[in-house]
Amino acid sequence: MISYECSQFNTFNAKERYPMPNTEKEKQLAAEASVKFVKDGMVVGLGTGSTAEFMIRQLGEKVANGLSMTGVPSSERTANLAQELGIPLTPLDKVDKLDLYIDGADEIDAQFNMIKGGGGALLREKILAYNSKFNVIIVDSSKKVESLGKFRLPLEVIPLAHKKVVDQLIQLGLNPILRKLDNSEYRTDENNFILDINISGQKNLKDLNTRLLEIPGVVETGLFLDYVNVLILGRAGDVEVTHVNRN
Numbered sequence: 602m603i604s605y606e607c608s609q610f611n612t613f614n615a616k617e618r619y620p621m622p623n624t625e626k627e628k629q630l631a632a633e634a635s636v637k638f639v640k641d642g643m644v645v646g647l648g649t650g651s652t653a654e655f656m657i658r659q660l661g662e663k664v665a666n667g668l669s670m671t672g673v674p675s676s677e678r679t680a681n682l683a684q685e686l687g688i689p690l691t692p693l694d695k696v697d698k699l700d701l702y703i704d705g706a707d708e709i710d711a712q713f714n715m716i717k718g719g720g721g722a723l724l725r726e727k728i729l730a731y732n733s734k735f736n737v738i739i740v741d742s743s744k745k746v747e748s749l750g751k752f753r754l755p756l757e758v759i760p761l762a763h764k765k766v767v768d769q770l771i772q773l774g775l776n777p778i779l780r781k782l783d784n785s786e787y788r789t790d791e792n793n794f795i796l797d798i799n800i801s802g803q804k805n806l807k808d809l810n811t812r813l814l815e816i817p818g819v820v821e822t823g824l825f826l827d828y829v830n831v832l833i834l835g836r837a838g839d840v841e842v843t844h845v846n847r848n
């Protein structure tokens with residue numbers, strides 16, 4: 602179980618933050634709607650997390666029924682699941698651009714800015730989203746917020762530098778917490794640490810993102826600004842599909 606250790610030595614489970622009975626159904630509905638974007642011959646980036654897992658299982662069924670596609674996984678966890686389901690995979694450097702990337706999010710605001718990385722895969726996820734022609738985001742209704750920040754923003758950091766990064770983040774008033782897994786530091790697929798920070802009340806997200814990336818040792822942030830082409834939101838037994846106009 603992923604937990605966070607605070608300075609007060611208490612822990613909490615990130616996934617218990619929004620207890621909603623319909624959440625799983627909403628994730629499933631959003632995932633089902635997203636696979637309709639996948640056409641024969643496409644190279645599709647596969648996200649990470651419980652919502653993405655519904656989507657990958659749907660794609661597995663489609664592949665078993667004759668869909669020809671190739672997946673590019675955003676994590677080892679996703680790669681393992683896709684392999685189990687018989688979805689052909691290729692590494693990112695073997696393709697030019699992804700035709701499509703489908704993934705979940707931890708929060709998405711009214712301007713379609715997102716926090717991602719609750720599942721720890723933010724770095725590879727951002728690389729895939731950046732290198733995709735089209736990004737489809739699938740969420741349950743609990744993820745839609747007016748402004749980001751109830752969920753802590755994950756930062757992937759180099760282990761050697763993490764204490765120095767923590768000092769900088771404390772000076773910026775961002776209250777960093779080192780993510781733990783079973784009492785040890787959580788390690789990403791790239792063998793880095795994650796610091797989860799409090800960005801509640803931050804107005805200029807672009808500026809914040811730039812300032813965070815300027816700290817040596819910060820590899821990537823879970824702020825995804827200007828990435829969404831289509832948002833599919835599961836709500837009460839149905840889905841809302843929003844096409845985002847990105848200039």
Ligand SMILES: O=C(CO)[C@H](O)[C@H](O)COP(=O)(O)O
Nearest residue numbers: 650651652705718719720722
């Ligand atoms: O960014 C992610 C993983 O790094 C996930 O997309 C995010 O955590 C949402 O996960 P879930 O669908 O399980 O709520």
